[in-house]
Amino acid sequence: MQASHIATISKYDKHRAEAREIAEASLPAHLKGVLNISGISHRELAAFKCWQVMPERKVDWNWLFSARYCTVYPKAFDMSVWRGNTLCSLSLGRPTYKGTEMRLDFIERLPKNCQYAGEMFTISLLAYEIYGELIGAKKLRIMEPLNDKLIKYYTSHGGFEFVDSKKGNPHYLVRNL
Amino acid sequence: MTEQDRYQQVKKKAEERAKELFKPLPKEIEEELESESTLGNPENLVRPDNQEE
Numbered sequence: 001m002q003a004s005h006i007a008t009i010s011k012y013d014k015h016r017a018e019a020r021e022i023a024e025a026s027l028p029a030h031l032k033g034v035l036n037i038s039g040i041s042h043r044e045l046a047a048f049k050c051w052q053v054m055p056e057r058k059v060d061w062n063w064l065f066s067a068r069y070c071t072v073y074p075k076a077f078d079m080s081v082w083r084g085n086t087l088c089s090l091s092l093g094r095p096t097y098k099g100t101e102m103r104l105d106f107i108e109r110l111p112k113n114c115q116y117a118g119e120m121f122t123i124s125l126l127a128y129e130i131y132g133e134l135i136g137a138k139k140l141r142i143m144e145p146l147n148d149k150l151i152k153y154y155t156s157h158g159g160f161e162f163v164d165s166k167k168g169n170p171h172y173l174v175r176n177l
Numbered sequence: 178m179t180e181q182d183r184y185q186q187v188k189k190k191a192e193e194r195a196k197e198l199f200k201p202l203p204k205e206i207e208e209e210l211e212s213e214s215t216l217g218n219p220e221n222l223v224r225p226d227n228q229e230e
Contacts, residue, residue, distance in 0.1 A: 022188045023191065025188070026194070026195040028195065058214055059215050065222070065223075069222065094222075096230040097227060097228045097229075098230060105217050106216070106218060106221065106222060108215045117210070118208075122199060122210075125198060126191065126194060129191075130191050133187045134187055142217065143218065146218070147209055147213060149206065149209050150210070153202075153203070153206045
C-alpha cells in the first residue's frame with residue numbers, strides 16, 4: 001500500500017470518528033446514552049454472525065466485506081449502532097468519485113426484535129450528513145431507496161429531490177448539505 | 178477556519194438537523210421504517226464509481 005493511501009485512510013479515520021461522535025451527541029434525549037454509534041470492526045462483525053442465522057433476515061449480504069471497504073475506498077464511511085451489547089444496525093457508503101456528494105449506499109438493521117427499529121434509518125442519515133459536511137461534500141445521496149412511500153415522504157418533507165436512474169446509474173434521493 | 182472551528186460548526190448544524198430529523202413521523206411512514214430492515218442496495222457498494230460525478 002502506498003504511503004499516500006495510508007495517509008488518506010488515517011486522515012479520514014479522524015473524520016469518521018468525529019462524525020460518529022457528533023451524531024451520537026446530537027441524538028434526541030430518549031436515545032442519548034441509550035444507543036452508541038461506532039464503526040464496523042471485529043466486534044461488529046462478530047455480532048453480525050448472529051444475524052446471518054435469523055430466518056427473518058431479508059438479504060444475504062455478508063458484512064465481512066466491510067472490513068476491506070474502507071481500505072479500498074479510504075474516504076468511505078462505515079457505521080454501526082449498538083444498544084448495550086446488541087448490535088442494532090450497520091451501514092456503509094462512500095463519496096462520489098469527485099467527492100462532491102456523499103452516498104448512503106446500504107443500511108441493514110437487526111432483522112428481529114430491534115428496539116428503536118424505526119429510528120435506525122434516521123440515525124444513519126444524520127451521521128452520513130455530518131460526515132459529508134466534515135469531508136466537504138455538498139450533497140447527501142440516499143442510493144436506491146426502494147420504498148415508494150419513503151421516497152414520497154422524503155421528497156415532500158425532508159428536503160430531498162428524486163433523481164431517476166440513467167446511463168446505468170441507480171436512482172437516488174439527494175439533498176443539499 | 179481551523180479544524181476545531183470546522184468541527185464546532187458542523188456540530189452546531191448537526192444539533193439543528195437532528196431536531197428536524199427526529200420530529201414525530203406520520204404513522205404510515207413510521208410503520209414503513211419499522212417494517213423495513215434494509216434500505217438501499219448493497220450492490221452499489223461494489224459497482225465501480227461513475228467518474229463523471
